[in-house]
Amino acid sequence: MRRDIQPNERAFSSKEVAEEVGIATPTVRKYGQILERNGYEFLKDGDRRIFVQSDIEALIALRDTDKPLDDTARDLVYQQKERSEGSNETEIAIPDTYDNLLQYPNQLKEILMFLSNELAATREMNVQLINDISQLKTAVSRLQQDHHVISSNIGNSVQKTSC
Structure with missing residues (x-):
């Protein structure tokens, strides 16, 4: 690899x-x-x-x-x-990594704000996707009903003309 x-x-x-x-x-x-x-x-x-x-x-x-x-x-x-x-060296967290975070509270705050904003945007996108999927399901259902009606009408028309 x-x-x-x-x-x-x-x-x-x-x-x-x-x-x-x-x-x-x-x-x-x-x-x-x-x-x-x-x-x-x-x-x-x-x-x-x-x-x-x-x-x-x-x-x-x-x-x-x-x-x-x-x-x-x-x-x-x-x-x-x-x-x-x-480049075979595996990067691992050194033991005092978390202790060092406390020395840079502003950076930690920025990171957390960024993650929070990304999470909020993702949630918003998920809600929109759920709504879009629901609308698509409704549209597909209507198309299936229309297809059934059209197929029935064509079948009826064929029977009337062949008689």
């Missing part, structure tokens, strides 16, 4: 990567296969690769290399593993 990706890092599709790197989409796929064959790890959504900035840099390195692609791919895999090992 990749650990070299930053939180909230932008993800790119193959098409976006192709445009960014200046190569065709099938070439992005080909380079991705070469990298994977040599041990490179991509984020995936099913079978589809999801690219981040470091992946784009790897594709650019493959595009611009004079060496055999597999040799460059192995170098890139090595670099990826080094980045992963460097």
Whole structure:
């Protein structure tokens, strides 16, 4: 599993990567296969690769290399593993974290106000969504009734004309 990706890092599709790197989409796929064959790890959504900035840099390195692609791919895999090992440290709260919060009451107050506002906005959005769903259910029910009436009228019309 990749650990070299930053939180909230932008993800790119193959098409976006192709445009960014200046190569065709099938070439992005080909380079991705070469990298994977040599041990490179991509984020995936099913079978589809999801690219981040470091992946784009790897594709650019493959595009611009004079060496055999597999040799460059192995170098890139090595670099990826080094980045992963460097970011392998798990961030944990140090014991005095909560004590330090008391030293910064204004920051804590700001954080709590922000969270409170976000919670209120979320609740408001939920109420609106519930109302919207209720309106949709009513509309669907009316459409079903209208469909039934129209179907019945068509059936009656067909019987009258065939007699």
